[in-house]
Amino acid sequence: MSEFLLKDEMTPKERVEAMISGRPFDRVPCNIFIGDHAANIIGVKVSDLNFFSEKVLEGQLAANEKYGIESTGIGPGLAGIAEALGSKLFFPDHGAPYVSQYAINNVSDLEKLSVPDPVKGGRFSFVLESAEKLVDKLGKEIPVSVEVPGPFTTAGNLMRIEKFLRDTRKNPEFAHRILRLATDTTIAFIKEAAKLDVSMGIAEPSASGTLISYNMFKEFALPYLKEIVDTIKSLGKGSAYLHICGNTKKIWTLMADTGAESLSLDDVIDLEEAKKTVGDRVVLIGNVKPTETMYLGKPEDVERDAKECLRKAYDNPKGYVLALGCGFPIDTPPENIHALREAAKKYGKYPYQPELFS
Template sequence: MSSLSPQERLQRVLQKKTTDRPPVICPGGMMNAAIVDVMNQTGHTLPEGHHDAQKMAQIALDIHDYTGFENLGIPFCMTVEAEVLGADVDYGTLACEPKIARELFASADQVQFRDGAYRMGTGRTATVIQAAYHLHRARPDVPIVGNLTGPISTAASIIDPMNFFKELRKNKAQVHRVLDYVSRHLVEFAQELIDNGATVISIGDPTATGEILGPKCFEEFAVPYLNQVIDGIHAVGAPVIVHICGDMKAVRHLIPAIRSDAISTDAMVSLRRLKEDFPALTTMGNLSTYLLEFGSADQVARQAEQLVRDQVDIIAPACGLSTSTSIAKIQALTETVRGGARGWLA
């Protein structure tokens, strides 16, 4: 198994098969490594890369080549889905990711249901889909991770979020209609990505946390619609990673109900204990992005070694990697896993 390609290694882990060592990846989307250090060295930059498929693909290739992460991940933000559904977006700068500038609707009751919003040729979804195609042709042996913004986060990006949170309790029927609508579009987008070369889909839903929703709303609104999207992706044969932000204590017991192929967590969660509690889970994460930005390369390497010793299945940064993180710190992570993890199965 020492000759496994990055594609084969990640796929084997997601299929719960043995490997020579854990993959080390950074999916993209809310967990992307489009750092200023890489872009300054290559001259391939954002925000231009958010709008041009070839530039987006080139930046993904640059990240892979300079950092050592064993995947290609697109896009580099969490605004693509909401924009195509009507939100206004501030595209940011070289060092600042895009953000939602204005939600389109004041409440769930006002949402206008648009059919086919994710079809090829529509908005920035087309850019991301075309970038997946370019990447697949360029590096067929490297996994291409297509990223989705999860149903609740997308809904809270097209509806005023304060009103949306209130309506989770006061207008449940309409919120369910909106989340079903959003989820169907996410499935369509994901299936287009897969048809054009994406081999894994990663879902980040930072608004869908136990800290924000509480366990009852997480169970009623987060789990079913995450699973609706996951099932739609599984229907076309692709595996799914789901990232859960924040402290999971309030919703820990609900995590096995999410039908993804791997669960990624934030840095404060012990993946060793999570795996002890739920042995069937495939775990991913969760090296502190604060440590990656402000710690020493030796500290990063030691933390990476600990994650390997804890038998985390896929090694990755936790969410929110700063654009000011240095290439050297990231290489301390990737080189430790790639070169120093030979005793993983011993």
């Protein structure tokens, strides 16, 4: 890395852009992607954040006022592409939506499906409207992203994941047809989202190394993820970040092969090992423990976890972003969020001060 500024006067957007472009920046970015925790701040149901763009904006503005967030965004959710294709979702008042009825239950069901309207399908219009509002109110200083589910994850929300995994072995041609439809629908939506001043992210939890093998990822996930990343690049959005849950050690190189600029890694991963393997190819993001530390821990636990992450990855050749290893728990104690922000400021400063870590 090159020389760094000695001051902490950059906006979150300036900091990330400088890191990605190799220019000097003041400290490690701290990606607190508040998500559904925003419902607690403004006193609404989590389900409201899935339908009312004004509530999304209100929640993110309140989160910024309370914590000083360094990123914000919106997306259709892990099952949102599948919803637009016909799966029915249930939206709990205090939890993430999940599939209540799958669009594909047999081979013939797939014949009835086609790429929906990229603006009107499912809740696409809600996502685009919310993203536009976030850009308008926060986008000058805070990066705004639109996150889409990866095709493998969408396939597992179009039909039961266990059935889809079985078909990758017993009926691979059918599995690829589902992935083709999922990819085409995702790309159609991305082309609409890319009209806004947003970056793009991909969450592909079902393609975890915990669930599928290296060869399965290479055949059923990599080509479609690469196609999506290539589309994002062609639209002038640079490259996307990619998050995959669980133990992804055996597929780090394949994740980098997608062309993603940043890899978000789960807390079961050793950042130092990831740095040695793919750190010269991608920005690393992570990986404070979401449940054990942020939700169940105390501020001192958060500080300890953040220090360890920074110690291992602060000098990643392509850059590093301090963040959680996975989704933000809705009921995370506010004092723990403040502790993470303070740890980034105290220990993430450049030039690096090793004495702070002793």
